[in-house]
Amino acid sequence: MFKQLIALTSMGIQTLPQRAGSSSVIVIGIAGVVAVLVSVLAMATGFRHTMADSGRPDRVIVLRGGSDAELNSNLTRSDVDTIANAPGLAKDAEGKAVLSAEVITVVNLPKIDTGSDSNVTLRGVGLQVEKVRPELKIVSGRMFRPAVRELIAGAGAAKQFRGLTPGSVLHLRNADWTVTGLFATNGDVHESELLADADTVGSAIERSGYSSVVGLLTSASEFGTFKDALTTDPQLKVDVEREPEYYAAQSKQLTQLITVVGNTVAIIMAIGAMFGALNSMYAAVDARTLEIATLRAIGFGALPVLLSVMLEALALSLLGGLLGAALAWWFFNGHTVSTLGGAFAQIVFQVTVTTSLMVTGLVWACAIGVLGGLFPAVRSARLPVAEALRAT
Amino acid sequence: MKYLPLLWANLWRKKTRTIFTLLSVVVAFLLYGALATIDDAFENPQTGLTGVDKLITTNKFSLTLLLPFSDVQQIAAVPGVAVVTWITWFGAYYQESKNFVFALPIDTPTYFDLHKDEFVVSDAEMAAFRNTRSGVLVNSALMKKFGWHVGQKLPLHSTIWTQKADGSLDWTFDIVGTFAVKDPTQAGQQASTVLFHYELFDEGRSFGKGQVGWFEERVVDPSQSVQIAQKIDALFANSPNETKTQPAKDFAMSFVKQFGDVGFVLRAILGAVFFTLLFLTGNTMMQSVRERTPELAVLKTLGFSDAKVVGLVIGESLLLCLLAAVVGLAASYALIPVIRTVLQGIVTSPWLLPHGLGLAVLLALLVGTPPALRAMRLNVVDALMDKR
Numbered sequence A: 001m002f003k004q005l006i007a008l009t010s011m012g013i014q015t016l017p018q019r020a021g022s023s024s025v026i027v028i029g030i031a032g033v034v035a036v037l038v039s040v041l042a043m044a045t046g047f048r049h050t051m052a053d054s055g056r057p058d059r060v061i062v063l064r065g066g067s068d069a070e071l072n073s074n075l076t077r078s079d080v081d082t083i084a085n086a087p088g089l090a091k092d093a094e095g096k097a098v099l100s101a102e103v104i105t106v107v108n109l110p111k112i113d114t115g116s117d118s119n120v121t122l123r124g125v126g127l128q129v130e131k132v133r134p135e136l137k138i139v140s141g142r143m144f145r146p147a148v149r150e151l152i153a154g155a156g157a158a159k160q161f162r163g164l165t166p167g168s169v170l171h172l173r174n175a176d177w178t179v180t181g182l183f184a185t186n187g188d189v190h191e192s193e194l195l196a197d198a199d200t201v202g203s204a205i206e207r208s209g210y211s212s213v214v215g216l217l218t219s220a221s222e223f224g225t226f227k228d229a230l231t232t233d234p235q236l237k238v239d240v241e242r243e244p245e246y247y248a249a250q251s252k253q254l255t256q257l258i259t260v261v262g263n264t265v266a267i268i269m270a271i272g273a274m275f276g277a278l279n280s281m282y283a284a285v286d287a288r289t290l291e292i293a294t295l296r297a298i299g300f301g302a303l304p305v306l307l308s309v310m311l312e313a314l315a316l317s318l319l320g321g322l323l324g325a326a327l328a329w330w331f332f333n334g335h336t337v338s339t340l341g342g343a344f345a346q347i348v349f350q351v352t353v354t355t356s357l358m359v360t361g362l363v364w365a366c367a368i369g370v371l372g373g374l375f376p377a378v379r380s381a382r383l384p385v386a387e388a389l390r391a392t
Numbered sequence B: 001m002k003y004l005p006l007l008w009a010n011l012w013r014k015k016t017r018t019i020f021t022l023l024s025v026v027v028a029f030l031l032y033g034a035l036a037t038i039d040d041a042f043e044n045p046q047t048g049l050t051g052v053d054k055l056i057t058t059n060k061f062s063l064t065l066l067l068p069f070s071d072v073q074q075i076a077a078v079p080g081v082a083v084v085t086w087i088t089w090f091g092a093y094y095q096e097s098k099n100f101v102f103a104l105p106i107d108t109p110t111y112f113d114l115h116k117d118e119f120v121v122s123d124a125e126m127a128a129f130r131n132t133r134s135g136v137l138v139n140s141a142l143m144k145k146f147g148w149h150v151g152q153k154l155p156l157h158s159t160i161w162t163q164k165a166d167g168s169l170d171w172t173f174d175i176v177g178t179f180a181v182k183d184p185t186q187a188g189q190q191a192s193t194v195l196f197h198y199e200l201f202d203e204g205r206s207f208g209k210g211q212v213g214w215f216e217e218r219v220v221d222p223s224q225s226v227q228i229a230q231k232i233d234a235l236f237a238n239s240p241n242e243t244k245t246q247p248a249k250d251f252a253m254s255f256v257k258q259f260g261d262v263g264f265v266l267r268a269i270l271g272a273v274f275f276t277l278l279f280l281t282g283n284t285m286m287q288s289v290r291e292r293t294p295e296l297a298v299l300k301t302l303g304f305s306d307a308k309v310v311g312l313v314i315g316e317s318l319l320l321c322l323l324a325a326v327v328g329l330a331a332s333y334a335l336i337p338v339i340r341t342v343l344q345g346i347v348t349s350p351w352l353l354p355h356g357l358g359l360a361v362l363l364a365l366l367v368g369t370p371p372a373l374r375a376m377r378l379n380v381v382d383a384l385m386d387k388r
Helices: A002-014 A016-052 A077-084 A155-160 A198-204 A220-231 A243-287 A289-297 A302-332 A355-382 A385-391 B004-011 B015-043 B071-076 B108-114 B123-131 B140-146 B198-204 B222-235 B248-257 B262-291 B293-301 B306-342 B352-377 B380-384
Strands: A059-064 A099-110 A117-125 A137-141 A150-154 A169-172 A175-184 A194-197 A212-216 A238-242 A336-340 A346-350 B054-059 B081-087 B100-106 B135-139 B153-158 B170-181 B193-197 B214-219 B243-247
Touching: A002 A016, A002 A302, A016 A243, A016 A302, A016 A336, A016 A346, A016 A355, A016 B262, A059 A220, A059 A243, A077 A099, A077 A212, A099 A198, A117 A198, A117 A346, A150 A155, A155 A175, A155 A336, A155 A346, A194 A198, A220 A238, A238 A243, A243 A289, A243 A302, A243 A355, A243 B015, A243 B262, A289 A302, A289 A385, A302 A355, B004 B306, B015 B262, B015 B306, B015 B352, B054 B222, B054 B248, B071 B081, B071 B214, B071 B222, B081 B100, B081 B108, B100 B153, B100 B198, B108 B123, B108 B214, B123 B135, B123 B170, B135 B140, B140 B170, B170 B193, B193 B198, B214 B222, B222 B243, B243 B248, B262 B293, B262 B306, B262 B352, B293 B306, B293 B380, B306 B352
Parallel strands: A117 A194, A150 A175, B100 B193, B135 B170
Antiparallel strands: A059 A212, A059 A238, A099 A117, A099 A212, A137 A175, A150 A194, A169 A175, A336 A346, B054 B214, B054 B243, B081 B214, B135 B193, B153 B170
């Protein structure tokens, strides 16, 4: 039987060029589905990576209770002092808690490609920011100095928004700010932001308090101790979260939306492509009626005939899937895009076509191929041999 | 028209093939209907403000920074400004953060003057609202959604504003009435709106007193909008709170643009769908005509002109595409309420049907032309001998 299958399949594939028109329908139809599916999911994946790579489990973010997001939150200086004294925080050489009290606002900057205004996060950070966020690396220029109007821009932000090159001057709220350098933070969400000294930002926006406190714990397991100390303090009303959890919650909605929309569109397209595949495989079986009947007459079994038709459909769909995945990768992988994230500000991320997404695409392609090939294959196996031979 | 039965019969010559082709075209038009509707929502965003005579003034430096309430006097004095009102982002939700409520502290007289004739509120409920300090007017759709009733207390959680009295973020209001939105294209945008008094808000909040989120203006002559906007911004130039005034529509547009080029993504998807479809349907038509070569030859022998044969093939392709387009578009209309649960305020454009049908005709011509030409050039003698 195996021999028969091999013979039949190779025969089918050798005669493919004669049916080039209808076979290409399968390939192109499925390539379209897979290209759309992989591209859309690559956007969701890129966005999720950017958000999920933000933060480490041993770093905590403290907001005013019930605020949901940094932009809404407000902590006073005495709140910050209380938080600094909580147990579990790492201490520097001088015995000071390693934390950064931050002031978040958004500023309008034009996008490079469209020139339209975009909300970009300006984050005022504490003096210990480099200890709190050791992943922060200056990639060009230098760090900002505190107490003067200087800022550094994230590498992602610099690619998307105008005027963010070292040495350039931004006019923000009646004052000139110098961009002294660009920084990278392993591609996380902060690369979409501008960083400056918290008190300088605070005075620029006439704000005396802070938005959030980000602290480094001595170890990730100290989280419970730290959180309990703050939440049981009657003087304080704060929400304490591990950084990864905070950013996951912030990105959940958008990631879900893109994934749901992408999958829905791909499912509908897949149904369309399946009808196309059915048509083409029926046509293929029809065109080979005489051939198949002859083969059956000289002793080929029904099952090998069925399987060979299925294999042909599968081979064509796989080809389509590969083509689609390759197109998605070729056009979109590594593209930097930005969108309005959960917190009212732009998040820059890279469209990432991962291997697992491509595999997902190929699985879809095979599924469409199997469904599209099944009924035509059954018909080919059931072909009444004598009638088919007589008919032509 | 008299050829319709012939076209119909030809179409169903191979039932399975026609059904599968029809279904894939239906699917394409279903996607077209849904995605074009979403695209339209991003191209023509709703503002919650009806009319071309509305301006919005925000903080130029940052949308999230407040503006001094005292600006109102100066803006009102600008010639051509009919009325100015002030609003602040309250960032509210009901019970859980997923139950977003668009609660706005408003200045009642100027707000309803600006939105003259846009809301339907009964006189009694409007009077009750004016007389109740803690009163709120709730969109009737939102009332239904949460099962609220007039007369009950309404607790709302603000993610931003703490109260002076106890530092709490939980505010309590009294529902005194409901309102409906007259303009159906704005109904979606206003679907979760709750209006309450600015006085209560300003006295109740623990910080930011005397500062408001943004101003909305109505101008006397919409053709002067740009000049008036410039005059307003000139008032506050070089102050710590420079302003940015723009027509409400432009404001909405610039906000929507921030989501990125959604339109491009949608059109790219549709491009892929229709490119694929062109192949699929084109192939079916080609096959179908090829199989009928002898029949077409018979028609020609009987005296059918070349033009008629071309017409028959194109007609068949038109019938197939239009039939599928109508079914697909109808299905997409049914899908729109589902999309609305994810993207609030989506409305179907009146252009969807004519555009969709136009697309179907284009598709039919594209896939019908090659086989039609083939049928036209058919050599009768060869075709009758079935030399294809």
